[in-house]
Amino acid sequence: MKAADFRRIALSFEGAKEDSHMGSPDFRVGGKIFATLAAQAQGYGNVKLTLEQQEEFVRELPEVFLPIPGGWGRMGMTHVRLAKVNEDVLTGALRAAWMLRKKRVRARRKNVLSRRI
Numbered sequence: 001m002k003a004a005d006f007r008r009i010a011l012s013f014e015g016a017k018e019d020s021h022m023g024s025p026d027f028r029v030g031g032k033i034f035a036t037l038a039a040q041a042q043g044y045g046n047v048k049l050t051l052e053q054q055e056e057f058v059r060e061l062p063e064v065f066l067p068i069p070g071g072w073g074r075m076g077m078t079h080v081r082l083a084k085v086n087e088d089v090l091t092g093a094l095r096a097a098w099m100l101r102k103k104r105v106r107a108r109r110k111n112v113l114s115r116r117i
Helices: 003-010 051-060 087-116
Strands: 016-021 024-029 032-036 044-048 065-067 077-081
Touching: 003 016, 003 024, 003 032, 003 087, 016 032, 024 087, 032 087, 044 087, 051 065, 051 077, 051 087, 077 087
Parallel strands: none
Antiparallel strands: 016 024, 024 032, 032 044, 044 077, 065 077
16 A cells, blocks of 8 residues: 555545644544554554554554554554555554544534533
């Protein structure tokens, strides 16, 4: 897979939009980042997962997924080796990241609405 494939799949999810964070392409739902191409020059796409999801992806496919080094990785940010991932696996990882952020956006909106009532 290539960065263009990552972008195409990320933007295929409902409400997904491309933006930029620190000069790198990112993908958001409800204004929240669920994936980036910040490390595309090194051959990676990145997805924001829970630590449990990250652990599962890394355990199942260590040749494809690895935690981003340092604090970002300890918060669930996960590299995806674009040259090693197939479309189905990449779609699954991006969908997991998108769903996680979408749930948080919905919960935040629900909180805001309940405070207004």
